[in-house]
Amino acid sequence: MLEKKPVIFLFLATVVILIGTAVTMIAPFKWINDPKLKIAEVKPYTALQLEGRDIYIREGCNNCHTQTVRPLLADVERYGEYSKVGEFVYDQPHLWGSRRTGPDLARIGGKYPDAWHLKHMVDPQSMVPRSNMPKYAFLQQPLDTSLTERKMKTLKFPYTPEELAALKGKSELDAMVAYLQKLGSDIPWRKAAQAAVLGDLKNPFLDNKTVLPEGKAIYEKECAQCHGADLKGGVGRALADIDKPDTYIFKTVFGGIPAGGMPAFGDSLGKDRIWKVASFLKSRQAH
């Protein structure tokens, strides 16, 4: 009988569609907007960061990069602390993505120094050989700021006239890097992760020359892009004549120097391989 009454049919079909909608699309607003999930440290985007985010959207970066770290071992070790609901409250739209052709960027903020990003965006392959990321050298063009104030007002983000004036002379690339450096860095997770790592330290490969080739190979893959293939430095400091104990090198590589732009490699390389790199660096000491 329903097959003979199109209006009733349409009404019923709508009701059926709205049941699941109400439970799984409308109701979750209440859970997600729970004030307990707010994170005080998470701040709105500055004018420069917001412009960078809009360039990220314009270029479709979200087609290859996700922005959510899942609470899974491999995700947390590779990218950092898992993502919290309160970290995204200023994201209109969200940029979580659906495919990781490139790595997740939810915690990219503070991982590399600005200089690394500037070089990498212009020519990704110069920093990461065999990367399939397109070159974004054209982002060196001047930033269009004609809509910035309206954007900040639309999203109700706080700003000052000085902040807007400071955008003059910035390039799109500057805005993009400012945005990337903010990502995931509002909460102090890097410091927390760094403090937890160390135990009794002693180089297990002391005077063991057989590990040097592997140490060199790891160096070339992971370190040379910033410290130079010849250890003479670049984005990072020169290492050719590093006069530091093995344990210092180990600690630095393992935990990184958050303030200085040195990434932490503890979770991705592990202790063994870091000791091998340390042994290699010591073997290259000039004196």
Add this chain to the structure above:
Amino acid sequence: MNQKEGYADEVVKGFITWSLVWGVVAVLLGVVISLQLAYPQLNLPPYLSYGRLRPIHTNAGIFGWGVGSFMAFFIYITQRLTKTKLWSPGLAKFQLWLFNVIIASAAVTLMLGMTRSKEYAELEWPIALLIVVLWVIFSINIIMTIIKRKEEQMYISLWYIMAALIGVAVLYLVNNAGIPVSLTKSYSAYAGANDANVQWWYGHNAVAMVLTAPPLALFYYFLPKSTGVPIFSHRMGVIAFWSLIFMYLWTGAHHLLWTPVPDWVQTLAMAFSVMLIAPSWASVFNGYFSMNGQWHQMRENYLVKFFIFGITFYGLQTIQGPSQAVRTFSAFIHYTDWIPGHVHMGTLGWVSLIIFASIYYVVPKIYGKEIYSIPLVNLHFWLAVTGQLIFSITMWIAGVQQATMLNATNSDGSLHYSFMETLVEMYPYWYGRAFGGIIYFVSMLIFVYNIVKTINGNSTIAATKKA
């Protein structure tokens, strides 16, 4: 024939023609961006970079090719099932113009970087508004035709058509809510996890209301038309219909497993995704059982194999989908190339095979011409299936390999591979995918050639033959 019955078929011709155009564009762009992933130097920023072209590929495929041909067949099927001429042919003609303006401006604006970034809802607000107008015009025309129908009983295809009209309207309006900044820039009305949850409620149900209900409407109509035998079970169709449109709406968050969206939403999505196997497979079995005693038609009738392979890919798709929606498997496979492999089995295998067959069935009828070449139809079929299988199987292997590498750890708990070490292993698979895509593109060209030759050909269907 049809003209005597007075059906409005001119606009059906228009929609078929334009969906062919957008279909070729979509597949060609798919080949281009698959090559860009394998050879990054093929990116020509700013306009021709992967990040800007990929949304044009998906929009041209889903909306240009998919929705374009569904508009043609909804108009064609509705008139015949209601034994009533389309309520307003003039409105339908306007609809065709508007449709093409929208798809063309979508392609241009996306290339210019005007995007809202939410998948399958990228178009900026002025175009989104035009889409709302388009959909309202279309829905009114179809629903008014149904209301004024001469055949009292509404066949199941009409149910799926009506559900799709309503479903798309609800989804599109909610997910596209935004706050304009200028004519070419707007921000989503929702923030963060809310926005993600609304987006995937939309995204997954676009699969339901655009890529499942409409091809099922076509399948239930054109399979019996092609084979000459009725659908196996009306009752099974009824149960499948209501449970499908009920359950689908609960499953969006399976795209968001392990994200900050509330756990209970994810769990519900997981459970309903697994339950969806039942209504999906009810349609698959309805197709298979309709072939009882008719399996010889797979050899003899050049259309039937499209429908049966299509519904088979639908069946495989609706087993694979629910398994990906389970937390443990999602943790492993999500974000890898497995997913594009899965998606393209649905779009290239299921949806497109059904559309191909429907076009092959309808074009000779509305133009009154014999099909130009059946051997070319068969060649098209086998190339399409081969290309699609190369694409999907390559991507499944790639996904499993990358997932395994990303999860590999050393004895001290550290990760065994850096991200780049897993990425460089993907290159051979990306070459393979592009190869599969090129084969599929060639099959599309053969298809279009055959249709054009049919339309322009001289071999009219003999007057004695039934339409």
